[in-house]
Amino acid sequence: MNDSNKNRSIILAITEGGLTQTQAAHRFDVTTRWIRTLLTRYKTGGLDAVDPQSKRPHTNPNATDKTTTTQVLALRDSLAAQGLDAGPESLWDRLPKTTRPSTATIWRILRRNNTITDQPQKRPRSSWHRFEAVAPNETWQSDFTHWPLADGTDTEILSWLDDHSRKLLHATAHTPVTGRIVIDTFVQTMDAYGPPASTLTDNGMVYTARFSRGNDGRPDQPNGFEQLLSDLSIKQKNGGPNKPTTQGKIERYHQTLKHWLRADGFVDTVEELNEQLTRFAHVYNTQRPHRAIGRRTPETAYEATTKAQPVIEVGSRIWRIRYDRVDAEGKISLRFAGRLRHLGIGRAYKRQRVLLLVHGRDTMVIDRSAGAIIAEHTIDTKKNYQPRKER
Known part of the structure; x- marks a missing residue:
């Protein structure tokens, strides 16, 4: 018999069975003092009151105060509404330094208020194999992703991202992305930041002609982008076929980009979308600390080190x-x-x-x-x- 059923049986044996306190104590192998305690609870709260009580203290001097909890939850709602990351570390970055709790405490606040969604499908961090360019401009990653306008028209957003700092160097929308556009945006980005020592892309036709004439990887002629890189002595690196994780940084950036665009709202024209991308680049580079670069902003990380060059x-x-x-x-x-x-x-x-x-x-x-x-x-x-x- 568990404690809850035993306590109820004792009370019922006395109140309805006619047992005395001494008889009940002897029958249920408890003390008369405990019998009196149960009766007192029963008189004030009924049968529910005689169930085992929690031993947890009524007060906790180390508990997070309500003001901090409210502040954490309000900030999380604000970041989520803006389409920005709203995890414990992102919240910690933005809370006042004098009063902010630890990231572990913030996580507990979010968990306690049911604002964390479990993602069991994610790989454990121990399985990650990370690489990172040593200096800014050592490697630029590039890729494009699809995004619809308000009427459903498909566009393609082409981006150039610095591998070392995660700085977004360029992002523009096109219908669609062509080899000429890849070259033009690459040159525009070089005009602004200088040339990179290398590039990392997938095997799309706008980046490489390696697979344009079969699977031997040795085309008769390079495409325009490959020729430009060769002329500039810029090393070209391409991920393995069907291996998007090689360009993991820009793939993760696409998630952040789309989350922000969705929160900002769909627009009617490519020109309006490009205005959105300009605003996003400012937020992404200067206002959003990045976990992988020591909670610095990409702009800070990019400017902190001497640039590589071909x-x-x-x-x-x-x-x-x-x-x-x-x-x-x-x-x-x-x-x-x-x-x-x-x-x-x-x-x-x-x-x-x-x-x-x-x-x-x-x-x-x-x-x-x-x-x-x-x-x-x-x-x-x-x-x-x-x-x-x-x-």
């Missing part, structure tokens, strides 16, 4: 490479020894894209389309304008 060996010398554009006056600019230098190229090449190779004070400017050197310089640190050497 290099090429020419004449037993290692040259840094830039993809540049000659301005309307026939010059390109290069920061050297803390000052901006203007390298003379010639008006005949105005607005053209060129390769700039730099080794110490020496530079070479190459016409990419012709594959010819069109200017060379030895920088004079006393001057801003650097005329090209006579050939």
